[in-house]
Amino acid sequence: MTDRCRALGWAVAAAVVASLAVIPAGGTQYVRSFFLLLFMYVTLAQSWNMISGYTGYLSFGHGVFFGIGAYTAAHLVTKFGWPFPLALLAAGGMAVLAALLLGVVFMRVRIRVAYFSITALGLNEIVKTLVVNNEWLGSSHGLTLPPLPYQWVLFYLLLAFAAASTLLMRWVDRAPFGLGLKAILQDEEAAEVNGVPTFRLKLLVFLVSAFFPGITGAVIAWHWSYIDPYMAFDLVISFDMAVMTVFGGIGTVWGPVLGATLMGILTETLWVKVPNLHGLIFGALVVAIVVISPGGLMEIGDRVRRSVAVRRWWPLVREGESV
Amino acid sequence: MSLGIYAELLAFGLAVGGLYALTASGLNLVVGVMKILNIAHGEMLMLGAYTAFWAFTLWDVHPLLSVLLTGPLLFLLGVVIHQLVVRPIIRVSPTVERLERATLIGFFGVLIVLQNAALLLWTADYRVLNVLQTPVPGLHISVARLAVFLVSLALVFALHLLLMRTRFGKAVRAVSQDRDMAALLTIDVKTIGLLAFGLGSAMAGLGGSLASMIYVTTPTMGLMFTLKAFTVMVVGGLGSVLGNVVAGLALGLAEEFGAFWIGEAYKDVIDYVVLIAVILLISYGYLKRRELA
Amino acid sequence: MTESPLLEVRRVEKRFGGLRALAGVSFAVRPGEIAGLIGPNGAGKTTLFNVMSGVYRPDAGQVWFGGQEVSHLSGHRICRLGIGRTFQAVRPFLDMSVRQNVLVGAHFGAADGGRRGLRERAEELLEFVGLRRKAGLPPRSLTLVERKMVELARALATRPRLLLLDEILSGLNPTEMAYATALIRKMRDEMGITILWIEHVMRALMSTCERVVVLNYGQVLAEGTPAAVVQNPEVVKAYLGEKRVKAGG
Numbered sequence: 001m002t003d004r005c006r007a008l009g010w011a012v013a014a015a016v017v018a019s020l021a022v023i024p025a026g027g028t029q030y031v032r033s034f035f036l037l038l039f040m041y042v043t044l045a046q047s048w049n050m051i052s053g054y055t056g057y058l059s060f061g062h063g064v065f066f067g068i069g070a071y072t073a074a075h076l077v078t079k080f081g082w083p084f085p086l087a088l089l090a091a092g093g094m095a096v097l098a099a100l101l102l103g104v105v106f107m108r109v110r111i112r113v114a115y116f117s118i119t120a121l122g123l124n125e126i127v128k129t130l131v132v133n134n135e136w137l138g139s140s141h142g143l144t145l146p147p148l149p150y151q152w153v154l155f156y157l158l159l160a161f162a163a164a165s166t167l168l169m170r171w172v173d174r175a176p177f178g179l180g181l182k183a184i185l186q187d188e189e190a191a192e193v194n195g196v197p198t199f200r201l202k203l204l205v206f207l208v209s210a211f212f213p214g215i216t217g218a219v220i221a222w223h224w225s226y227i228d229p230y231m232a233f234d235l236v237i238s239f240d241m242a243v244m245t246v247f248g249g250i251g252t253v254w255g256p257v258l259g260a261t262l263m264g265i266l267t268e269t270l271w272v273k274v275p276n277l278h279g280l281i282f283g284a285l286v287v288a289i290v291v292i293s294p295g296g297l298m299e300i301g302d303r304v305r306r307s308v309a310v311r312r313w314w315p316l317v318r319e320g321e322s323v
Numbered sequence: 324m325s326l327g328i329y330a331e332l333l334a335f336g337l338a339v340g341g342l343y344a345l346t347a348s349g350l351n352l353v354v355g356v357m358k359i360l361n362i363a364h365g366e367m368l369m370l371g372a373y374t375a376f377w378a379f380t381l382w383d384v385h386p387l388l389s390v391l392l393t394g395p396l397l398f399l400l401g402v403v404i405h406q407l408v409v410r411p412i413i414r415v416s417p418t419v420e421r422l423e424r425a426t427l428i429g430f431f432g433v434l435i436v437l438q439n440a441a442l443l444l445w446t447a448d449y450r451v452l453n454v455l456q457t458p459v460p461g462l463h464i465s466v467a468r469l470a471v472f473l474v475s476l477a478l479v480f481a482l483h484l485l486l487m488r489t490r491f492g493k494a495v496r497a498v499s500q501d502r503d504m505a506a507l508l509t510i511d512v513k514t515i516g517l518l519a520f521g522l523g524s525a526m527a528g529l530g531g532s533l534a535s536m537i538y539v540t541t542p543t544m545g546l547m548f549t550l551k552a553f554t555v556m557v558v559g560g561l562g563s564v565l566g567n568v569v570a571g572l573a574l575g576l577a578e579e580f581g582a583f584w585i586g587e588a589y590k591d592v593i594d595y596v597v598l599i600a601v602i603l604l605i606s607y608g609y610l611k612r613r614e615l616a
Numbered sequence: 617m618t619e620s621p622l623l624e625v626r627r628v629e630k631r632f633g634g635l636r637a638l639a640g641v642s643f644a645v646r647p648g649e650i651a652g653l654i655g656p657n658g659a660g661k662t663t664l665f666n667v668m669s670g671v672y673r674p675d676a677g678q679v680w681f682g683g684q685e686v687s688h689l690s691g692h693r694i695c696r697l698g699i700g701r702t703f704q705a706v707r708p709f710l711d712m713s714v715r716q717n718v719l720v721g722a723h724f725g726a727a728d729g730g731r732r733g734l735r736e737r738a739e740e741l742l743e744f745v746g747l748r749r750k751a752g753l754p755p756r757s758l759t760l761v762e763r764k765m766v767e768l769a770r771a772l773a774t775r776p777r778l779l780l781l782d783e784i785l786s787g788l789n790p791t792e793m794a795y796a797t798a799l800i801r802k803m804r805d806e807m808g809i810t811i812l813w814i815e816h817v818m819r820a821l822m823s824t825c826e827r828v829v830v831l832n833y834g835q836v837l838a839e840g841t842p843a844a845v846v847q848n849p850e851v852v853k854a855y856l857g858e859k860r861v862k863a864g865g
Contacts, residue, residue, distance in 0.1 A: 121549075126592055
C-alpha cells in the first residue's frame with residue numbers, strides 16, 4: 001500500500017469516527033441506541049475474531065464473558081456502592097480472570113479444536129445456571145441498575161471500545177505477534193518447534209478477547225438498565241458475535257467490522273420484531289458462507305479484486321509485504 | 324435416608340443413563356465414520372421430542388410408538404444436512420484442520436437454525452407429555468422411566484447388531500477404522516458416510532421420542548444432550564458399544580446422586596465438570612483415546 | 617579429539633499406552649559432525665526427534681544439549697537454545713508466504729530475535745535454499761522439494777546449533793536429492809551447524825555422514841562409521857536380511 005493510500009485510509013477512518021461522535025448531539029434516542037448497539041456488535045465480533053479467527057480455537061460460548069462483565073459491574077455498583085468507572089474496570093478484570101482460569105488449563109496443551117469448542121459452548125450455559133440458582137449472585141430475579149448521571153458517556157465508551165479493538169487487531173495483524181498467531185493457526189506444533197511460544201500467545205489472546213466483552217457487558221447492562229441471567233448470558237450474544245465475524249471475514253481485521261455493521265443493521269431494523277427469525281436466517285447464512293466462501297465477505301472481496309477486470313485500478317498487495 | 328430414596332435415584336439414573344447411551348451411540352456413529360463432531364446432534368433429539376409431542380397431542384400417538392415416525396424423519400433430516408452442509412464443506416477443505424474448523428462452524432450454524440426454527444414454530448413454552456406416569460408395581464419408578472431405560476438399551480443393542488452382523492454394519496466399521504483401506508476394498512465411502520450420518524441423526528431422534536416422556540420439551544433442550552452425548556462417547560470410547568452403555572449409565576447415576584447432594588439445579592454443572600475433566604485427561608495424555616486425541 | 621558432545625541422549629524412554637517406542641536410548645552427537653540416524657520403520661527415530669525437540673517429554677532418561685538438561689523444556693525454549701528440526705511429512709505453513717514462513721523462525725526461534733538484520737537474514741536464507749524468487753508465494757502452490765526448502769529455511773532462521781533433519785530426501789528425484797545433500801554439507805561447512813539426519817535413502821546418507829547410529833525397537837543397535845555399520849551383521853539382520861545397501865532409495 002502506498003503512503004498516499006495509507007494516509008487516505010486514516011483520513012477516512014477519522015472522518016467516520018468524527019461523524020459517529022456527533023450523533024448524540026443531533027440524533028434521536030432511537031438513532032443513538034441504534035449506533036450504540038452497532039458499536040457493541042463490532043467490539044464483540046472483533047473479540048471473537050481475536051481468539052477464533054487468529055488462533056483457530058473456535059470459542060462458541062464467548063458471550064459468557066459479556067455476562068460475567070455485566071454481572072460484576074452490576075453487583076459492585078448496586079451491592080457495594082462502587083463508582084461506575086471502577087466497576088467497569090473490575091468487570092473487565094473479572095472476565096479476564098475467568099479466561100485466565102480457563103486458559104491456563106486448556107491452552108497449555110495442543111487441545112483439539114472440537115474439544116475447546118464444545119467446552120466453550122457449554123460454559124455459557126453452565127455459568128447461566130450457576131447465576132440463576134444462586135441467591136447471592138442474583139438468581140433469576142435480575143438486578144435493576146440506577147441510571148448514571150452521565151448516561152450519554154455509554155455511547156462514547158462503546159465507540160471507543162469498537163475503535164480500540166479494531167485498532168488493536170490492525171496492529172496485531174501486522175506485528176510479529178500476529179505472525180506468531182497465524183503460525184499457530186496454520187500448524188501449532190510446527191510453530192512451537194520453530195520458537196513460537198504457543199501457550200503464552202494463545203493465553204494472551206484469550207485474555208484480551210475476554211476483556212473486551214467484559215467491559216462491553218458492563219456498559220450494555222447500564223444501557224439496558226436492568227439485567228437478569230437470561231439477558232446477560234443469552235446464547236444469542238454468543239451466536240451473533242460468531243456469525244457476524246464469519247460472515248464478514250474470519251481472521252481478518254475488517255471482516256468483523258463489516259459483518260457486524262451489516263448484520264447489526266439488519267438485526268436492529270428488520271428483525272427486532274421477530275427475534276427468532278433473525279437467528280434462523282443468520283444460521284442459514286453462516287452455513288452458506290462456510291460452504292461458498294469460508295473467508296466471508298472479505299474473501300468475496302478478494303476474489304473480485306483478483307478478477308482481471310478490476311485489477312487495473314485496484315492492484316493486489318503482494319503477500320508478505322505488510323510484515 | 325430410606326433405601327427407597329436410593330432405589331429411586333438408582334432407577335432415575337439408569338433410565339436417564341440409557342437415554343444418554345442411546346444419544347451417544349448416534350454421535351459415535353457420526354464421529355467414527357465422518358471424523359467430524361456434530362455439535363448440532365442434540366438438536367436432532369430436540370426435534371424428535373417435538374415430533375413425539377405433537378404426534379401425541381394431535382393424533383394420540385403414544386410416544387413409544389412415535390419412534391416409527393421420528394426415526395425415519397430425523398434420518399431424512401440427517402441426510403439433508405449431510406448433502407447441504409457436510410458434503411460441500413468437505414469439497415472445499417484441503418486439510419483435516421480446515422475441515423474440522425469449517426464443519427464446526429457449519430454445524431454451529433445448523434444448531435442456530437434448528438433452535439430458532441423450533442422457537443419460531445413452537446415458542447419457548449414448556450411441553451410436557453404426561454403419559455405412563457403410573458408407577459411400576461413394586462418399584463419406585465414410573466412406567467415411563469422403565470420404558471425409557473429398556474427401550475434405549477434395546478435400541479443400542481439393535482444398533483450393535485446392525486454394526487456387527489450386517490454387511491452395512493461391517494462397511495461402516497471398516498470406514499471408521501481405515502477410510503482409505505475401505506475405499507480400496509471398493510466400499511462406497513461417500514454413501515456409507517451419508518447413511519451413517521442419517522442413522523446417527525435417527526438415533527438422536529429416537530432418543531427424542533423417549534426423552535419427551537421423562538423430560539420437559541423445549542427448543543433449547545438439545546445443547547445439554549449434545550454435551551452429555553459427547554462426554555459419554557469420549558469416556559466410553561469411540562466405537563465401543565459396551566463402553567458407551569456403561570459410560571452412559573454411569574453418567575446418569577452420577578447426575579442423579581450428585582444432584583441429590585448438591586441440588587437439582589446443578590445437574591448440568593455436574594455433567595459439565597465431568598466433560599471438562601474428561602477433555603483435560605485426554606488432552607494431557609492421561610486417558611488414552613488415540614482416535615480422539 | 618574428545619570435545620564435550622553437543623547433544624547427549626541418556627537412557628531415554630518413551631511409551632505410548634502399552635507400546636514402548638523408545639526403550640532406553642543413549643548416544644551423543646559431537647559438535648560439527650554430520651551424524652546419521654537410521655533403522656527400520658517403527659524403530660523410534662521420529663519419536664526420538666520429537667523428544668529432542670520438546671514435542672514429547674521422555675518418560676525416563678534425559679536429553680542434554682550444550683551442557684544443559686533440556687528434557688522437560690517446552691518446544692519453543694529448546695528451539696531458542698539452538699535445536700531446529702524439519703518434519704517427516706513436510707510441514708511448512710501452507711497459507712502464509714514463503715517469506716513469512718522464514719520470518720516466523722527468525723522472529724521467534726532465534727535466541728537474539730534481533731530486530732535489526734532480521735529481514736536481511738531472511739533474504740539470505742531464501743537465497744541459500746534457492747527460493748528468493750518465489751518468496752511471496754504460499755507453499756501450498758509450490759512443489760514438494762520447494763516445500764522442503766521452505767521448512768529448511770524456516771528452521772535455519774532460528775539460528776540452530778543442531779539441526780534435526782527427518783527424511784528430508786524422501787520423495788525427491790535424484791537431481792533434487794543431490795541438491796539437498798549439497799545443502800546439508802554447506803550448512804555444516806559454512807554455517808557450522810551440527811546435523812543429525814534420519815534417512816532411508818542410504819547411499820546419500822552413508823556418503824555424507826561421518827558417523828551413523830542405528831536404532832531398532834527403540835534401542836541403539838550399533839554405532840560407528842558408515843562402513844563399519846553396514847557390515848555389522850546385527851544391522852543387516854534388522855533390515856530383514858537385505859545384504860545389499862539399496863541405491864538411491
